[in-house]
Amino acid sequence: MESMLKNKKTILSFILPGLIIYILIVIIPILNTIYHSAFKWNILGSKNFIGFDNFVNMFTRDKIFIKSMKNTFLLMISSLVIQTPLAILLAVALSGNIKFKRYYKTVFFMPNIIASVAIGLLWSFIYNPEFGIINRLLEAVGLNSLKRLWLADMKTVMPSIIVVICWQFIGYHMILYLAAIENIPKDLREAALIDGVNSVKMLWYITLPLIRHMIGIDVVLMATGSLRFFDLIYVMTNGGPNHASEVIASYMYYKSFRDYQYGYGSAVSVVLLVLCLVIAYILQRLFRSEKLEY
Amino acid sequence: MKKIALLLLCVCFFAASVLTGCTPTPTAEGTGGTEAATGKELTTLKIEAWGIETDPNSVIIKEAVQLYNQRNDNVELTIEFTEQEQYKTKIATLMAANEAPDLFNTWAAGFLKPFVTSGKVYSISEDLDKDPEWKNRFVPGIFAGFTYDGKIYASPNTQTVVCLFYNKEIFDKYNLEVPETYEELKTVVKTLNDNGIIPFALGNKAPWVGAMYSELVANRIGGSEPFDKVYNKTGTWLDPSFIKAGEIMYELAQMNAFPEGFNALDNDPSREMFLEGKAAMHVMGSWAIQQLTYEGSPLIGKLDVAKFPAIEGGKGDINNWLGQPDQSFAISARCKDKEAAVKFLKLMADPEIQLKFAEAGNLIATNAQLDPAKANPIATKVAELQKDMNELFIFYDVALGAAVGNEYNNAIQAITAGTDPVEAFTTLQEYTEQNYE
Numbered sequence: 001m002e003s004m005l006k007n008k009k010t011i012l013s014f015i016l017p018g019l020i021i022y023i024l025i026v027i028i029p030i031l032n033t034i035y036h037s038a039f040k041w042n043i044l045g046s047k048n049f050i051g052f053d054n055f056v057n058m059f060t061r062d063k064i065f066i067k068s069m070k071n072t073f074l075l076m077i078s079s080l081v082i083q084t085p086l087a088i089l090l091a092v093a094l095s096g097n098i099k100f101k102r103y104y105k106t107v108f109f110m111p112n113i114i115a116s117v118a119i120g121l122l123w124s125f126i127y128n129p130e131f132g133i134i135n136r137l138l139e140a141v142g143l144n145s146l147k148r149l150w151l152a153d154m155k156t157v158m159p160s161i162i163v164v165i166c167w168q169f170i171g172y173h174m175i176l177y178l179a180a181i182e183n184i185p186k187d188l189r190e191a192a193l194i195d196g197v198n199s200v201k202m203l204w205y206i207t208l209p210l211i212r213h214m215i216g217i218d219v220v221l222m223a224t225g226s227l228r229f230f231d232l233i234y235v236m237t238n239g240g241p242n243h244a245s246e247v248i249a250s251y252m253y254y255k256s257f258r259d260y261q262y263g264y265g266s267a268v269s270v271v272l273l274v275l276c277l278v279i280a281y282i283l284q285r286l287f288r289s290e291k292l293e294y
Numbered sequence: 295m296k297k298i299a300l301l302l303l304c305v306c307f308f309a310a311s312v313l314t315g316c317t318p319t320p321t322a323e324g325t326g327g328t329e330a331a332t333g334k335e336l337t338t339l340k341i342e343a344w345g346i347e348t349d350p351n352s353v354i355i356k357e358a359v360q361l362y363n364q365r366n367d368n369v370e371l372t373i374e375f376t377e378q379e380q381y382k383t384k385i386a387t388l389m390a391a392n393e394a395p396d397l398f399n400t401w402a403a404g405f406l407k408p409f410v411t412s413g414k415v416y417s418i419s420e421d422l423d424k425d426p427e428w429k430n431r432f433v434p435g436i437f438a439g440f441t442y443d444g445k446i447y448a449s450p451n452t453q454t455v456v457c458l459f460y461n462k463e464i465f466d467k468y469n470l471e472v473p474e475t476y477e478e479l480k481t482v483v484k485t486l487n488d489n490g491i492i493p494f495a496l497g498n499k500a501p502w503v504g505a506m507y508s509e510l511v512a513n514r515i516g517g518s519e520p521f522d523k524v525y526n527k528t529g530t531w532l533d534p535s536f537i538k539a540g541e542i543m544y545e546l547a548q549m550n551a552f553p554e555g556f557n558a559l560d561n562d563p564s565r566e567m568f569l570e571g572k573a574a575m576h577v578m579g580s581w582a583i584q585q586l587t588y589e590g591s592p593l594i595g596k597l598d599v600a601k602f603p604a605i606e607g608g609k610g611d612i613n614n615w616l617g618q619p620d621q622s623f624a625i626s627a628r629c630k631d632k633e634a635a636v637k638f639l640k641l642m643a644d645p646e647i648q649l650k651f652a653e654a655g656n657l658i659a660t661n662a663q664l665d666p667a668k669a670n671p672i673a674t675k676v677a678e679l680q681k682d683m684n685e686l687f688i689f690y691d692v693a694l695g696a697a698v699g700n701e702y703n704n705a706i707q708a709i710t711a712g713t714d715p716v717e718a719f720t721t722l723q724e725y726t727e728q729n730y731e
Contacts, residue, residue: 043390044412061728063721129555130563152499152558154711241501241557242708257383259697259729260408 030273037267042260054267065268068239068246071158075247076226076279078162079169083222084215087170091177092203105178108171116168120235123164127151151237154244161245164232169225173218180214181207216287223283224276248272337631339396339638341373341623342388344381350584350654351452351621358647362638369634371397382696389414394626397635400448402439402618403688404695409624410442416625417445421636428640431648431660436619439688449639450619451648452656455686456506456602457676459568459576459586463596464491472600474612476542479603483551486574495573496552497564501707502691504543504556506616507577508706509690510602512539514610518687524726525693531719531726540706540715542605547710557711569593577602579617583655583672599675613684618692619659621651697729 004010037054039047058065094104111119126133127150135147150160184207192206208215230249233239239246239254246254248268256265341359345352352375359371376384381399388394389409400406409415422429433453440448460472468489473479483493498504512520516535523529546552553559553567565585568576569592576582586593604612623642625635641647645662652658655670657677666674691699705718 042408043386044408044414046412057728061724063724129558149555149558152555152711154708154713240704240707241711242704242713258700260386261697261729 033266033273034270036263037270039263039266040261041263043262044260047263050263054264055271058264058267058271064243064246065248065251067243068248068251071245072227072229072247072249072275074158075162075165075229076223079165079222079226080219082162082166083170083173084219086166087173087218088177088208088211088215090170090174091181092207094174094178095181105175108174110171111168112172116231117235119164119168120232124151124236127160151245152241154241157237157241157245161233161236164236165226165229168232169222173222176214176218177211180211184210212287216284219287220280220283223279227276227279228272248275336368336370337634338370338372339629339631339635341371341397341399341638342381342385342395343373343375343399344378345375345399346377347375351651351656354647354650354654355621355642357650358638358642361647362641366634366637369631369637371638389626392628394628396629396631397623397625397638400622400624401620401692402448402450402622403693404699405692406440406447406624407442407695410447414627415447416627416629416632416635417447418449418625418636418639419445422446422449425640428643431643431645431662433659433661435686436659439619439692440622440624448622448624449643450622450659451642452619452621452651453617453659453686454579454581454620455615455617455657455676455680456510456577456579457679458600458602459578459582460598460600461568461571461574461593461596462598464571464574472598473603475603476605480549482574483546483549487550492553492567492573493551493575494546494553495564495568495576496556497559497561498552498556498707498710499558499560501703502689503561503564503578504710505690505703505706506579507546508539508543508709509687510577510616511542511605512536513614513616513687514602514605514612515539515608517609517611518614518685521687521690521693527730531723532716536719537715540709540718543706543710544712544715552710557707571596580657580673580676581620583670583676587655587670587672597672599672599679601679611684613682615680615683615686616689617686618688621656621659694726694730698726701725701729 036047038049038051040050040054041047090108094101094108098104114122125131129135129147129149129152132150134150138144138146148156150156188206188210189202192202197205228249229247230253233245233247233250234253237245239250243251249272252265252268252272255261255268343352343355347353347356356373359373362369362371382405385394385398385400389412394414400409406415432449436450436453437446440446440450458472464470464486465472468485468491470482470485471478473482486493496504496507509521512535515538516533520529520533520535523533524531547556553564553573556564564573565576565578565582567573569586571592576586586597601612602616604610623639625632625639629635643660645660648658648660648662649664652662652664652673653668653670655673657673657680689699690702693699694702701722705713705722709715709718
């Protein structure tokens with residue numbers, strides 16, 4: 001058995017099926033996209049080779065792309081700043097001895113099970129200026145001046161979407177942290193309690209350092225997830241009004257499949273790929289930690 | 295590290311493909327399959343059309359297909375309907391994959407243009423010339439939007455024009471006259487607002503709806519010339535007529551001429567407002583006639599229609615209409631039996647089918663005369679108003695194609711939401727220079 005597994009051919013025969021599928025559906029499309037990004041092409045006509053012109057235009061002249069890039073970073077940073085601390089706090093709260101623990105866990109995790117399209121529709125109703133619950137509520141308590149068009153107003157559309165994204169994903173991140181916290185050996189906490197630490201110090205000196213590796217993983221997940229965010233925006237605003245909620249992924253879709261500028265769309269997706277790789281790399285370096293031993 | 299390695303690998307591949315000089319591969323052109331043998335063999339032709347299968351117009355088209363199949367033993371037509379927005383993507387994808395259906399529903403000008411220039415569409419010019427009786431059925435000038443390099447590529451069945459629909463009952467109640475100028479329109483808007491009636495039922499969530507207003511206003515101010523110049527790349531969006539039109543759109547929005555939150559409102563609920571008498575006017579394409587005068591519609595007997603008002607000091611004729619030829623069909627270059635396909639186009643243009651379109655409340659593309667008793671009174675009125683038509687100018691987003699057209703609509707929506715018109719049109723101009731071909 002040992003010797004068989006050392007045989008290169010055997011190894012290859014095990015890896016090959018998976019590798020071929022992976023190459024066919026991941027590597028080749030990526031290379032293909034990179035290739036197309038050097039062309040001006042509307043899918044139908046002939047391809048015109050234009051080198052790096054797509055990229056140059058994107059960064060120097062295309063205001064909508066710059067806008068979508070800003071929105072993407074806004075989305076990523078706000079996700080990190082809002083979701084990480086809240087998810088950790090929720091996880092800490094739920095790891096304690098509280099009533100209805102399982103119930104809360106389910107409730108917080110629930111939005112993650114619902115399909116994004118359903119969530120998009122649900123919140124579109126909530127934000128609806130005519131019959132949506134938010135404007136109705138504001139009306140009921142006499143705060144008419146705070147009523148907004150939410151998703152149709154260029155100023156409020158991004159914050160409105162960010163709220164929905166946080167609502168959708170916070171439960172997921174909470175579960176990750178909860179798992180990490182529950183992995184911390186009980187005796188460490190008990191020892192700390194005997195030494196008389198309060199709950200803030202417990203969180204700061206015991207829990208946080210011991211779930212650092214999980215924070216590192218989670219931050220990368222969250223960052224790359226929000227960089228390529230698409231579905232909620234597509235359902236709720238389609239990037240509108242007037243591109244106010246456009247993100248890189250939705251703009252890529254818009255360019256390729258609404259404007260039929262396929263080469264340009266490919267170039268946008270290449271930028272997205274590079275951004276994801278670079279940011280994931282930076283964040284991983286930032287959170288690099290030694291192997292954890294309790 | 296693996297990801298970085300992958301990235302490097304990608305870059306190398308990219309560099310390699312650049313260095314070796316990848317020559318663009320010419321797209322394989324549909325050579326238009328072999329003509330089917332005229333024997334007993336059954337040829338099946340596939341038609342792709344937009345719309346919902348139960349739409350009145352879709353039903354008429356389906357009936358035409360059935361009729362065709364009954365009368366022709368050796369050809370069988372099949373038809374498939376797809377919702378409008380999805381249809382646009384679907385047909386583009388099919389064309390790109392060289393799997394175009396034999397016949398397909400199309401729009402004029404910018405929509406069909408890329409397909410024609412890449413050789414995917416069969417020109418019906420010769421067939422039209424061979425059969426003058428068929429060609430002469432059509433109203434004059436209707437083929438303009440389907441003519442590229444002097445050749446005609448599609449045949450329309452109906453026409454769409456944008457009209458000012460209004461609720462007679464409301465106008466009578468407040469002693470209002472249908473506005474013929476912008477100043478009169480503003481007075482009407484004020485009176486209606488004072489009485490708690492929404493002046494215009496506008497749902498501008500999909501921004502093409504509000505863009506129709508602005509296109510009419512711009513044409514009333516500067517005539518058709520400024521847009522024709524943009525279309526031919528000899529002029530810009532910074533023409534005063536466009537900017538003035540933007541200012542008027544903003545002014546109307548500020549005057550509450552549109553429902554509260556109209557930029558978040560869909561088109562369908564806005565039509566409901568008009569149907570229920572909450573709003574007094576509705577600027578919409580003539581396709582809305584069917585939706586406003588269906589059996590049991592609360593507007594029956596109250597609905598009337600007028601020309602869009604003039605703007606004081608404007609150059610544009612009040613008899614310029616915004617619209618397009620509609621329900622048009624084209625034959626793809628790879629169609630298996632073009633003769634049979636042309637035959638279907640002829641059947642569609644036959645009074646037999648055309649009168650059905652007219653009865654359903656469409657303005658038709660041919661001269662077929664409908665018995666006045668059977669005609670939809672509103673459609674008749676529109677046809678009457680249209681008799682003095684000076685010019686039919688086409689929707690901007692149709693004329694300019696998807697890329698620039700969508701951006702124009704977005705610009706108008708942004709202006710109604712408070713963006714400065716000069717700024718919006720400057721951005722649009724930059725975008726047009728980069729993206730318009």
